Structure formats: structure tokens, C-alpha cells
Amino acid sequence: MNDLNSSAPAAAAGSALRKRVISAAVMLPMAIAAAWFGDWAFGALVALAAGLMLWEWHRLPTLSPTGPAWARNRPVWWLVGLLYLVLPCVALVWLRQQPEHGRHIVFWLFCVVWATDTGAYFAGRSIGGPKLIPSISPNKTWAGLLGGMVAAAVVGGLVGAINPVLPAFALAGLAGTVAVVSQAGDFTESAIKRAFGVKDASQIIPGHGGVLDRLDGLLFAAPFVAVCDLIAGRTLWG
Numbered sequence: 001m002n003d004l005n006s007s008a009p010a011a012a013a014g015s016a017l018r019k020r021v022i023s024a025a026v027m028l029p030m031a032i033a034a035a036w037f038g039d040w041a042f043g044a045l046v047a048l049a050a051g052l053m054l055w056e057w058h059r060l061p062t063l064s065p066t067g068p069a070w071a072r073n074r075p076v077w078w079l080v081g082l083l084y085l086v087l088p089c090v091a092l093v094w095l096r097q098q099p100e101h102g103r104h105i106v107f108w109l110f111c112v113v114w115a116t117d118t119g120a121y122f123a124g125r126s127i128g129g130p131k132l133i134p135s136i137s138p139n140k141t142w143a144g145l146l147g148g149m150v151a152a153a154v155v156g157g158l159v160g161a162i163n164p165v166l167p168a169f170a171l172a173g174l175a176g177t178v179a180v181v182s183q184a185g186d187f188t189e190s191a192i193k194r195a196f197g198v199k200d201a202s203q204i205i206p207g208h209g210g211v212l213d214r215l216d217g218l219l220f221a222a223p224f225v226a227v228c229d230l231i232a233g234r235t236l237w238g
Helices: 002-036 039-063 074-096 102-127 142-162 167-195 212-231
Strands: none
Touching: 002 039, 002 102, 039 074, 039 167, 039 212, 074 102, 074 142, 074 212, 102 142, 102 167, 102 212, 142 167
16 A cells, blocks of 8 residues: 555656656647747747736736735736736747847757756756755755756757857857746746745646746746847847
């Protein structure tokens, strides 16, 4: 009986991981194709994501009586939501529209954020160790953060090496920084959900929760890369 009880959490974890993998296998090709072809396809994908995130944002205060007092002020809550959700979507579209290298910038950004999430997930589970900010996200560890940074740097450098226009070593370093920014987005969304006492923004994506849960890192990473591009005074890709 004890053996059966002890195996239940492992089975549940395995089932959750399978759902995450299947969902990712469906979503990633769509995102990559839309980013690569751009134009209406990418605009439609970003608009769909923005609409779903705004819906999840709108329903958060209705899921629990807890939460910050300012969230009960609907105009303020919506204003914060527009800045928090729409600005990154605008940054993504702006990056994709950059002449010559727009598709490469967005493709690189997607790969770096995905590598961050994957590296942090597996490093955190396999290594464990001290917690990063347990009051906000009890499962996040320093090992996970470092694993995400390493994975992002490796993938960012490899994507840079694939396209000779990209400065691979410089982009590997930038990718490590983007990983930290992406993790900050993850913690921000975790803090918002914890304030309302909910685990996921919704259950739209099996194994991942809501669109907000899946794109929380990208919400911070996209504006950060856009600002870097603006500061550079030219595209980082050429």
C-alpha cells in the first residue's frame, strides 16, 4: 500500500510532463511558422495570444476574494493589464517588422525563452538546492536559474552561428541576460497568481495552464530585446 502511495506522485508528475510535451509539440511549430512567415500570420497569432491573456487577466479578480486592494478597482486593473500584456505584444510585432532580420530576431527570442524555461525546469528538478524566492515561487531554485541561463546562452549562440549575420558570441551573452529577464517575468506572474490564491491563470493549455502561464517570460523578454535594439541605434543583427 505504501509503495502504491509513493508511486502516485511520480505517476502524476510523469502525466503532467507528457501533457506539457504534447502541448509544446503542437504549439511550437505554429509559433515558429507564424514568426518565420510574418505579415498577417504573425499578427494574427499575437492578436490571439493578446486576446486570451486579456481574458485571463480580466477573470483573475473573480477567481478569489483575496488579492491586492487596487485590483478591485476595475479601471486600474485594466490599465495595468494593458501595459503588462499589450506592450510586449507590440514589441514583438515591432521586432518582427525590422527590415531584413526581423524573422531572425523573433526566432532567436523564441528559442532563448524556450531554452530558459526548459533548462530551468530540468536543472531545478534534477539538482534542487536553495530556493530562489520561496515566498513567491516555492519550486524555483538557484540551480534552475543558472540552468536556464546556461541553456539560453548555448541556444542563443547556436542560433547565432546558424545565421552568419548574427554575432554568435555576443548573442550568447545577451541570451544569458534575457534568461534572467525572462525568469523575472515568471516570478512576476507567480506573484500575481499567489496574490489571488490561484495556481494557473486558466486551463486552456493542457499541462501548462493558461496563456499567461506559458508566455510570462516572453512578456518581459520581448520589451527588453526591443529596448536593446533601440539603444543599439540599429538592429542587433547587422
